[in-house]
Amino acid sequence: MAALPPYRQGRPAPAEGYKLSSNENPFDPLPGVAEAVAATATAINRYPDATALTLREKLGERFGVTPDEVLVGDGSVALLAQFILAAAAPGDEVVYSWRSFEAYPGLVTVSGATSVQIPNRADHGHDLDAMADAITDRTRVVIVCSPNNPTGVTVTADEFEAFMARVPSDLLVLLDEAYVEFVRDAASVDGRTLIGRYPNLVVLRTFSKAYGLAGLRVGYAIGPVAILDAARATAIPLGVTAAAGAAGVASLEPTAETELLARVAEIVERRTRLHTGLVSQGWPVPDAQGNFVWLPTGADTTAVAERLFDAGVVVRAFPPEGIRVSIGEHESVDILLGILGELVPASQEGHPK
Template structure:
């Protein structure tokens, strides 16, 4: 008896591959997680909600949207939250794309982008990164056609690390038709240091209603296990995304943790600074060893190893890193001891010992 068959575009999807587990959480440098525990007050605030988990969450996310509005100065109707920014991305693609539509995607970039496009039945038009691992925005603009519904910009780019400059992004958005949604993925924005880095919020403030900014609590805020992310967009775009997001997606526990995290801004800043300092240690250490490392502005570094990527990752055990077969290896910034262990193993790889 024949079994139900998915749509061809769905059947062709290669499932998302999570970062490799490590023998110790402290040695897991494969998933861009924050190595520090939740911010002060987060566990207590989340635990207080556990006594009412027999009730459905607040589907309107009132506390979270009020907190985001307070943190950004924007009206609460400009936000749309989901279970991580990747969930919001899937909702945005499904809301604006269907069979026959196209999405312009920089590549190599976030592994979930092609999955979101294929799930909607659309076609990903991939544009290679430049030799320095940055977006080729001119080529991406040229790839836009009358079938393009969405373009994706990842800054800093995951997994390669560089940012898009604000001037380049301004020119790119000006070149894209107003009816094309420009998704600016800023999952790692808290770790960015260049003053000329792109700002999706500045473009929204300048009146670009076709810009959508993705943010997450999984990285700098350290809530990867609770899954909270959100979009910032025009009121109309945000309402559209909320309309296609399954109700009760973000739990009250996750919402409480996110609100508490926003209230711990000073400690967040100190922890982000510590990660950035260790990122600089990793980059300097690797370059001193002779590795080519692109500019790193997230909480990770990239090694363009090509065909050696998988073998290198195996040799780094017990430190877990993230190989992209045939392309390179992404190494998350961990605690100092883990970073030093990785640097020692990387040096041994070079010397063949």
């Protein structure tokens, strides 16, 4: 544990700058959601509903499952930790693609298990065939992240179905869909269509990104009751606050969701504009289906990130591989294109001119 790099938040932005390092939703909270949160302030002397039943009921209606087939936690990353702790222990292995969500290695280490990291393909997506090949009798969990954070590439529905056909039915598969609302590629896997098809599959989603509730920490998982019950046993009690539960319920109301979808569409438009502009400049950026784009800057990652910071733009650097740039305010897109246009890689290996 002492040797493991801790998870670090995105770097704060300078005054009048743009924080594009944490994949946050740039829009202010929806009015109805803010009102629902404020209404919980009169009862903060009381513990919240430990099961977030009202929110589970709403989500159950949405996904066509019972409330017992929904597990709510303080962010999808907390749920990932619960499932890994429930399924893996010292001597066991957890397989996932790499690079992917930077919290995965730490979560696996805390459980006592060993990470088995499978390199991404050349297009920065999951190599599901290699991941299936890596499964042994010691494997207890496989994590599939779509769209992949930080590269933005999705797993297709066909790829995932072929992968599940190779996975033992008693091996837990976690489909991490934290950014699924931003996906516009019709070929991409959609966990909603998979519910009930596999006895070993759990789909994880969050209210942090598209719903703009990052500061309240509320995510959810959908899957077989027995698997969810095992994860419930590893949870810290009362992790989901009343404010978080109320915000989740309010976000699912029709009026709020209409506004939410309009905001998501605007973020997708900004993402498309940034991605198209970078490609036209010569950047070898992969497909972008989250609320971010990936810059394969290689050995120059730190230098490029510092250049952007000096211009008032904070991004998430992963030296020596690349930079993740969140989609933020409208004005930030042109600023990014202006700066990055001067740093176009001289080759596909990510060496700026």
